[in-house]
Amino acid sequence: MVAAASAQVVVPGRWDVTSTVVxxxxxxxxxxxxxxxxxxxxxxxxxxxxxxxxxxLLLPDQKAQCRVESQNVADGRYAQTLSCPQKRGEPLxxxxxxxxxxxxxxxxxxxxxxxxxxxxxxxxxQRAARIGD
Numbered sequence: 001m002v003a004a005a006s007a008q009v010v011v012p013g014r015w016d017v018t019s020t021v022v023x024x025x026x027x028x029x030x031x032x033x034x035x036x037x038x039x040x041x042x043x044x045x046x047x048x049x050x051x052x053x054x055x056x057l058l059l060p061d062q063k064a065q066c067r068v069e070s071q072n073v074a075d076g077r078y079a080q081t082l083s084c085p086q087k088r089g090e091p092l093x094x095x096x097x098x099x100x101x102x103x104x105x106x107x108x109x110x111x112x113x114x115x116x117x118x119x120x121x122x123x124x125x126q127r128a129a130r131i132g133d
Contacts (some may be wrong), residue, residue, distance in 0.1 A: 009053050010052065010056070010057065010102055010103075011103070012049055012050045012052070012133075013047070013131075013132055015046045015048055016128070018127050019109065020041040020124060020127075021037050021038050021041075022125050023121070024037055024122050026122070027115055027117035028115065054078065057105060058105070066082045066084040067082065068081075069082060078098055080097075081093065082094040082095075082096070092113035093112050104127065105128045106126070108124065108126065109126050111123075111124070
């Protein structure tokens, strides 16, 4: 179930939601690859229409087919849990928390799941910033 209070409207236009790898623990991945991935960023491009709130920026990428299990957006803070299918095995679980205002959001995303070689965990810093009209 998704619950959301009326969140703050954000400036319409093009936005980037950037995720940066802070911590990575994936069994079977060589240490040098883990070190290479730490600090790497990836941006997801979004468009916000006039009158839309911060919830629009928190929507998961449709290609990932993630399901929002819970969401609370109120008083400058957000909390969201997602379930994302994998090609094989159990879904990944993502817990996102942070703060927001009219200029975007900043927070953390913790991805957990199970690979064929064991439990995995990825910690991301996330930031949404407007990049143009």
